[in-house]
Amino acid sequence: TLVYIGWLILTALKIYQLxxxxxxxTHQRLAMSQNFIESLxxxxxxxVQEPKERWHSREDEALSRYxxxxxxxxxxxxxxxxxxxxxxxxAIVALSPQLMFHTQxxxxxxxxxxxxxLGFRALQMLTSSMTLIASAAIAARNIAPLxxxxxxxxxxxxxxHALTLCSPSEPGEILLDVHELEFRYPRRPTPALxxxxxxxxxxxxxxxxxxxxxxxxxxxxxIVGLSRPSNGLLMFRGLDFDTVGVKEWRRRVICAPQFHDxxxxxxxxxxxxxxGRKWPPVKNDILEAERICRELKLDSLLARMPRGxxxxxxxxxxxxxHGERSRLFIGRALLQGADxxxxxxxxxxxxxxxxxxxxxxxxxxxxxxxxxxxS
Numbered sequence: 001t002l003v004y005i006g007w008l009i010l011t012a013l014k015i016y017q018l019x020x021x022x023x024x025x026t027h028q029r030l031a032m033s034q035n036f037i038e039s040l041x042x043x044x045x046x047x048v049q050e051p052k053e054r055w056h057s058r059e060d061e062a063l064s065r066y067x068x069x070x071x072x073x074x075x076x077x078x079x080x081x082x083x084x085x086x087x088x089x090x091a092i093v094a095l096s097p098q099l100m101f102h103t104q105x106x107x108x109x110x111x112x113x114x115x116x117x118l119g120f121r122a123l124q125m126l127t128s129s130m131t132l133i134a135s136a137a138i139a140a141r142n143i144a145p146l147x148x149x150x151x152x153x154x155x156x157x158x159x160x161h162a163l164t165l166c167s168p169s170e171p172g173e174i175l176l177d178v179h180e181l182e183f184r185y186p187r188r189p190t191p192a193l194x195x196x197x198x199x200x201x202x203x204x205x206x207x208x209x210x211x212x213x214x215x216x217x218x219x220x221x222x223i224v225g226l227s228r229p230s231n232g233l234l235m236f237r238g239l240d241f242d243t244v245g246v247k248e249w250r251r252r253v254i255c256a257p258q259f260h261d262x263x264x265x266x267x268x269x270x271x272x273x274x275x276g277r278k279w280p281p282v283k284n285d286i287l288e289a290e291r292i293c294r295e296l297k298l299d300s301l302l303a304r305m306p307r308g309x310x311x312x313x314x315x316x317x318x319x320x321x322h323g324e325r326s327r328l329f330i331g332r333a334l335l336q337g338a339d340x341x342x343x344x345x346x347x348x349x350x351x352x353x354x355x356x357x358x359x360x361x362x363x364x365x366x367x368x369x370x371x372x373x374x375s
Contacts, residue, residue, distance in 0.1 A: 084123035171203035181232035255342040256333035
């Protein structure tokens with residue numbers, strides 16, 4: 001009995017190792033499948049941008065990791081499968097003194113052998129069922145984010161009751177009114193914002209400058225509706241956030257976040273530029289995206305791309321330079337057509353020539369503007 005209890009504990013540990021091995025193998029397999037699709041889409045980019053000897057380096061590395069994961073999974077599966085048979089051997093060895101020296105009667109020995117066989121069948125059922133349960137748990141873990149995303153509700157406002165606001169009719173009309181805002185991050189003794197007030201009118205161009213950690217990005221996050229203040233009043237054209245609704249608010253007020261918080265997504269250049277607009281785009285959307293690329297001097301980049309604005313960019317696509325990414329982020333923000341656009345340190349990494357080009361495009365297209373800069 002003690003040997004069997006110990007064997008059950010060992011079986012549980014080995015099943016957990018199998019669960020870990022199968023989870024790692026599944027993750028690697030799915031990643032390889034996704035990367036394979038992305039590589040097919042971005043094949044032209046790889047041919048143009050990378051030397052021939054490096055065309056398959058990422059696949060080779062991924063295949064090596066996959067083979068390593070497969071070997072670990074095979075070993076773990078083999079161990080769990082053999083545990084019931086190994087139990088019979090261990091139990092017979094434990095029973096052998098009684099068989100050799102006749103310390104127990106024949107009836108007790110027969111009962112012991114019967115118990116060993118029953119234990120063997122129980123271990124077989126345990127290992128097979130737990131292996132299936134482990135596979136089901138791994139599958140559930142991989143699809144759980146889809147159900148979480150589908151069931152999630154926005155904590156701020158309800159798009160079902162959003163108003164459709166008209167655009168401001170004339171310069172000078174109050175667009176945004178911030179009064180006595182306060183915001184405190186959890187577990188921080190001092191507030192990030194305290195008694196913050198400002199008024200933005202249609203047509204204003206505001207430079208918000210300050211030291212690092214002074215609350216500039218926090219204020220931008222509150223203005224666009226990503227964070228909610230603990231106290232104070234925030235009004236857009238005389239209406240608060242809950243009245244306007246999250247969908248309409250974020251259509252009217254948008255922010256290009258700092259470089260490290262912004263992303264180039266896997267997909268075409270057109271997708272990355274037109275994020276936030278209806279998809280698939282109509283012809284006028286593409287023409288507008290190409291027009292803003294010319295204003296930001298990204299047209300030479302499009303000319304080098306084999307598929308132009310439809311060229312895949314990002315991790316497995318066309319590799320953009322730091323400056324090209326910055327201009328992409330600026331173009332993405334301008335293409336939203338928002339009433340108020342906030343650029344959070346979007347110009348700090350640009351060289352003087354690129355800065356002048358981007359500022360001209362921004363001043364031309366953004367009707368009301370807040371530029372955040374580090375002093």
